[in-house]
Amino acid sequence: MTPMPSDDSAPTLKPGDSYVQSFARGLSVIRAFGADAPRQTLTEVARRCGLTRAGARRILLTLQTLGYVRAEGRLFELTPKILDLGFAYLSSQPLWQFAEPLLQQLSSELKESCSIAVLEGSDIVFVLRMPTRKTMGMTLGVGSRLPAWCTAMGRVLLSALPNEEREAQLAKLPLKAYTSRTVRDQQELNVAIEQARQQQWCLVDQELEDGLIALAVPVTGRNGRVLAAINISTQASRTPPQILLEQGLPRLQETAQGLSRLLQIKG
Structure with a gap:
């Protein structure tokens, strides 16, 4: 089963001086x-x-x-x-220039796929990815989109939104069951996102695809604003959740903090 980006309801806009x-x-x-x-x-x-x-x-x-x-x-x-359109964005953002060697090192050390994504509407969009072994049934790359609410990076990014904005986004989403583990109750989902905000990390265990586990933490810029999320993804049969937390979380946090410092200095 291939997850599809969520269907955002765009506001009704009329032609005018500010809308072509x-x-x-x-x-x-x-x-x-x-x-x-x-x-x-x-x-x-x-x-x-x-x-x-x-x-x-x-x-x-x-x-x-x-x-x-x-x-x-x-x-x-x-x-x-x-691709010129997408690369114009990537090349104009210092985050991705600083992030690539750090993400490459993290992926090499852990021997797992690592990614960075930003929030765009109710989806996450991948802006950098270092794949190692195949972890998902679908192929992901720069520009790929996934629903934010059932991904580790997405919940980290949603947790950084003001409460009213986040609740408004989640209220209009159909919470589709991608697997038997997918959280589909709004209240339970809100609890998971609030937990991600408090602990500053999120682990999603086989909610998007059977066998897929992902762990994510935020990347912050100046004034502590969350700009992106960085993750490690693996297969449950290879790395159980507790092992991923014990071995991956410290290095993931270290990488995110290093990137955040660079952004605060140079961004």
Whole structure:
């Protein structure tokens, strides 16, 4: 089973001086492509974006002219040039430049996959990943999204939000059962997130995928603001939760603190 990003309900916006509807529609067309639908017909794109065929066609042809989309017969797909948009963000943020060698060292020492993610809406988005052995059924990389509420990094990031903002986000989410262990009760989920806030770490044991365990801690910038989360992920058959806590948490916290210091000095 492949977890899908949660479906955020975007606010209703009207065209005006501060909102360009055609640009927003172009972004929605780009976002329509993903691992579940890498190649689509015009009709499929229009349906996924809530556009007319004529509207979707104009946007796709514009993206094709700019080199972000290519067509093969009736099918459209993104080109590697689309990565320019993501790398523009990554290269503009000092966090990822400082983080890569630290994350690489952590992953090498623990011989486990390590990642850094940020909160975007009700999802986490991976901005850096050092995979070792395969821990998940799905392939994750920079730009991959997972639902925040049932991931260790997501709960760490959600715990840093003001209470009202966090409660508003969680209230509108369908708490899907990814495994038999997935927390689906709102009150229980709130308790888990509050616990993550108090202890400054979170362990999620096979809630997103059977066999997958992840441990995460926050990364802070100036003024103590949480900017990202860093994690270790492993398989329960290889590293039980208690062993992951005993062996991984101290090194994970040390890495996060080192990165936080660099951000406070140079960020």
